[in-house]
Amino acid sequence: MKFARQLIIASTALASTMGMAQAGGFQRGTADTDILYEPGTFSNRLSFTYVSPQRGFESINGVRGDYGTYTGSYQIPSAAIKFGGEAAACAGNYVESFAGEGDYRSLPGGAQPAQFPGGARVRDLEFKSNEWSATCRVSYTQDRMRFSLLGGLFVEDFEFNGTSLANRNISASLPASLSRTLGGLGASLLVPVALTADTDASNKPGYRIGAAFEIPEIALRAQVLYRSEVKHDDITGTGTLAATGDAFVQLADGRRLSIPTAAAFLAGNGIAVPSALLSALPTTGTVLASGLPAYQNTATSPQSLNVNFQTGIAEGTLLLASFRWTDWSTNKAVVTTVAGISNVSPYNWDDGYTVSLGVGRAFNENVSGSISIGYDSGVSRGSETTYTDIYTLSGGVSLKNNKWAELRFGGLVGYWTGGSQSVSRGALFNATVGDDWVYAANASLKLNF
Template sequence: MGLARKRISIAALVVALSGSSALAGGFQRGTADTDILFEPGTVNSRASITYIDPQRGFTSLNGVDGDYSTYTGDYGIPSYAVAVGNDMIGCAGTATEPFAANADYSGLPGGALPAQVSSTQSMSTADRTNFAAASSIARVQKLSFKSSEFGLTCRLSYTSGSSRYSLLGGAFVEDFHFEGTSLGSTYLAPGVPFTVATSRIDVESDGAYKPGFRIGAAYEIPEYALRIQAMYRSEVKHDDISGDGTVTILSSLVPTLPAGTVIPVNSFLSEAISPQSVEIKAQTGIAPGWLVLGSFRWTDWSTNQVSVSSISNAAAGISSSSYAPYHWRDGYTAQIGVGHAFTDQISAALGVGYDRGVSTGSETTYTDLYTLVGGLSYKPAKAVDIRFGGVVGYWTDGSQSISKGSYYNATVGNDMVYGLNASLKISF
């Protein structure tokens, strides 16, 4: 039994590391640490932090090749979990950052992405590239969003012979926070591309906490460190994302609107959906001190089609927007790994993974990703488990085009992703 428990600890290590590679599957970042429900002990707590450095950059923009800088930013993924229970029942409180993204395009020519028509609220590429009718244009410079999740998941188990059957279920709440910066140009009149003012638009919008649920099941034979589990996470819709911002005049030919003028605005973001997903995990011991495990996850990223960020100030006559077309397809992520317990204190694990890119040609950041993950577990005491790990990922090249729903043409090359992970578990 002690050896089986040791193997399960290795499995948790690899799963924690492989989760860091899920950044390729759209905006996925952290997942709730519900695996802590299967840890031995009456009380378990685990805290971890994962650092990811995705090095994605354009190799061409609108047909012009260049050595453009990396636009994806590095980030950290926190995760916290506390579980209380026994072999029959248990509950875990979890906290993480499930979805997020950040991009900085200030290193591109002109300090931002190519222009789009901003004097419209349309989600149509044809309207966003119809510069002949534009009264203003915008170029996205920076954008970021993140969500925080707090959840409670419980396990109800039944033991029959050497097998244990478990039902899993719980609820969570998730919020949404968005920030964006764009560079704008206002024309003399619609269809007359004579610039009378340039500006920088900064916005910050928030969506309230919305509820969701997760439900699953597991089958175990602890003697052989065998466990098969499936977990479903529900979709969450954020349809109340609003806030405020400013329009700072950079240059102007309008006497009543000199450079340096700051105009307050209201900001809004179209509906954002955290997609539903299903994850299946399996592990089994194959020899004394050795364990094999794998996982497969489907994520409904096809719900992410188009996002529109808009601003308004009726008194100042301001009404404009910028949009981001995605038109993603569903994401599939698979991993397989092997772990080995060298001693009662030291274990190690190694795994490989594949994530099918969700990009379809409207946006080309999230292409196919291949990953190699590894980690080390050290138990200085019976109740303490310290883990360190790393991930190296290979992003395949890709392209986007106006003909496939984007508002500009671009390509990305074969890029790398690097990451580090550290966690501490204390049991009672």
């Protein structure tokens, strides 16, 4: 029994770090179902993870440069509470399940390049999904072996906001004679604008189901757990159109003239522009429209399958392995539409696979440590460059001064391989990324009663 207790102590430190390397795409956290195996009638665990991905472009449309990083650091909160005993237990969980963000203001022009001249350019975007779940375990014990069935339901929401930049042609708002004059010169009256969308979707249900086999005497546990996909098909909200600069006139040859320069140019051609019209033109910060109808195409949180295995291999030493498959190939593109104007962000991902292997060691009844290596297969296929292969090294420590409280700390370093995207493979523009790094840290507190 002492041998088994030491192994369980070691396993908890390792589990806190291995979850930080997620399976490509927009995966954030997963529900803490491990708490179902905690001893005692009542357990709860609060966890916080900080991740800092360092991804930036090395070249854009063939031009190399220092474009900064477009991936922002993020946090993953998680909470779990469990009631039950050896024969049956249920747990309630909260976790930020899926999220993503990109900030491209450091790129030339303050946004991604447009797919075609005059097209919209993504400046920034961010979305997230929160999951609330209930999962139960029913177990049967025979000959020192325990067989368990797991199942539960969850609900997940969806929130999105993003901003795209473009030039809006407002020539039609001019007096007819002046509009015809500009058209005859092959010129247009444009205003740089930012189109912002703020949308969300209601909670959608899903389920998880699985099974586990245990030999507690040697701390062996093998578990398979499936999580269903969730489709958010009612993503709606509002949009705002605002000027990000002063209006200007663009000539047929591509030259841009400020309004005073354009007025002088027209006056030189015998065309007088009323001063009242000039003062009424949009300037930086002018809100052109608000409360515009906005919506997105269906967003899918993909189905996944997790396989976790652990076993004692020596006195106070534990081997722990995991495998995850995530159906990221369902994510083709995100289409955001505001007042009939659509913006597309292509993904066209492959399925994702994550594997990890680690060793935990109990130094005594109160302190244990761990180390693990992992591999996360890249899901990017050339439509975007963010999610390439990642190789990880992580470690953790568990501090337990009594039977009812435990504190864990973990850290991870990931080597992010380079990649490329191209228009021929569905991208909006050609670009490359180099080898980058991912850093993560985790802390959690568990209480047993």
